[in-house]
Amino acid sequence: MLNIADTLDDWCRTHRSFAVATVVQVSGSAPLPLGTSLAVDADGEAVGSISGGCVEAAVYDMCREVLDSGSAPVRARFGYSDSDAFAVGLTCGGVIDVLVQRVVPADMPHLASAFEHAVRGRPVAVAQVVDGPAEFLGGTLHVRPGTDGCAGTLGREQEDREVTERARALLRAGQSALVEIGGDTGTCPQRLSVLVHTNATRPRMLIFGAVDFAGALSEAGRFLGYHVTVCDARPVFATRARFPHADDVVIEWPHRYLENTAVDSRTAVCVLTHDAKFDVPLLALALGLPVGYVGAMGSRRTHEHRETLLREAGVPETRLARLRSPIGLDLGARTPAETALSIVAEIVADTNQGTGVPLSSLTGPIHRLLTDSASLNAAAAA
Structure with a gap:
């Protein structure tokens, strides 16, 4: 999402609603990493990419539908189709999950603020619920270092606190990652997958x-x-x-x-x-x-x-x-x-x-995924 913060900041400043599609899960070889986004505004203008061209048209149509209907966030999966080489899918052989959600700037000022900070080169993290119960899906919050709490909400105070702590750790490490929270009946009974997008200071x-x-x-x-x-x-x-x-x-x-x-x-x-x-x-x-x-x-x-x-x-x-x-x-x-x-x-x-060896001499996936635990271990060392 923050990969297109400059355009989203401009759309928020001019009060233009838009739909944003984000890569929220990747398996196998995929062309673009977790957190990459494509957005479409009410006039049909598009910015960004989520697959390097493989499934852009289908995702564009999803964005238009979600934006026009005002529907709840929608999650879809795209992969290569062996039966039809021309079907919607990833010809690189990978599989990606995409979350599409509608953003009305007036209703989500914390996102508008996050985009502004990112454009100005300030460190900021945006946490986005990408899997879980329907009432949580698409929930977002905005975290900045050196500040108490967060802006926005994922749905409940307990989840907000836990995700805020994890987002700060990832921000210190300069990494975006998918984190899992909840599933504990004593604290957070709802199991949520939260994608933390980070815009860190330059290394x-x-x-x-x-x-x-x-x-x-x-x-x-x-x-x-x-x-x-x-x-x-x-x-x-x-x-x-x-x-x-x-x-x-x-x-x-x-x-x-x-x-x-x-x-x-x-x-x-x-x-x-x-x-x-x-x-x-x-x-x-x-x-x-x-x-x-x-x-x-x-x-x-x-x-x-x-x-x-x-x-x-x-x-x-x-x-x-x-x-x-x-x-x-x-x-x-x-x-x-x-x-x-x-x-x-x-x-x-x-x-x-x-x-550091030639890819042609290796087998298996080209792209390595940074796990949440690896990200947090790096953050702890920072």
Whole structure:
């Protein structure tokens, strides 16, 4: 839903009712992830996508029907039809469940507020009941960090409290996920599936070493949605002109900067200096922080020498095992741009528990699903 927040914010501001269709469950190989939405307004204007084109027409018609009739939310399943290659379905072989519901901005001001926060780049979560008793289906609430309670309701105070806590944890982890609540006769007798959509602050990429590779890596990191910082102690190299794609260019000793900057489980630390006087104190610190990725550039010989120095500095083996060095995946990279690609490929694979091997050599589903428990474990570490 928040993937099209800019248009939904505009429709709410102009008091235009709309129907929104959201991918609420995925099995097998599907083209777009959980939480992706398509919306249709009263004039028939459509925005977004839920299948990359496979079932868009059918979902569009569902949106028009729900919007025109004012009916309760409707859930439908789409999958590949072996008997008719032209039937409505996913030719990729996956199965998706879609929830379609009508939104009248005047009746759901908490959603309008959530869209506005998302457009402004503020962290926000929207929880949406996607399965359960009819009276709960489509219920939504809006959660922001640093505030008490929530806006909107799922139907009962107990469910609202539990979902608000889970949404805050997912927001800290920067992840959207499907959570299950209820089924406990003593507290929440109704079993509900709730999709938590999150719009978190951008994860950080900290690049240490104002070298040519850092220029290409800062551009790649920015493209992937990171807030990129380039840090180097040498003012002649750490300049805005050399790193136009970085959000911040900092002149400081790397370990001193890292000591005084905020990091979390989504932070990627990329050490490109391959100079022991910078690397050793920086890596000794970074490997003890709750960051998601720590990589260091250098040859295998440089890496072995650096590991020796880190051990002498008292870094335990359990922490050394976290170090990705030489940095990046084996792409046969030579140029700064190719090297940057190998580094961000490793970061993406590490973040999503990917193997980094060619898909053509694997079997089974292409897309991995992040489970609710995995999401909450990541949030707890944040």
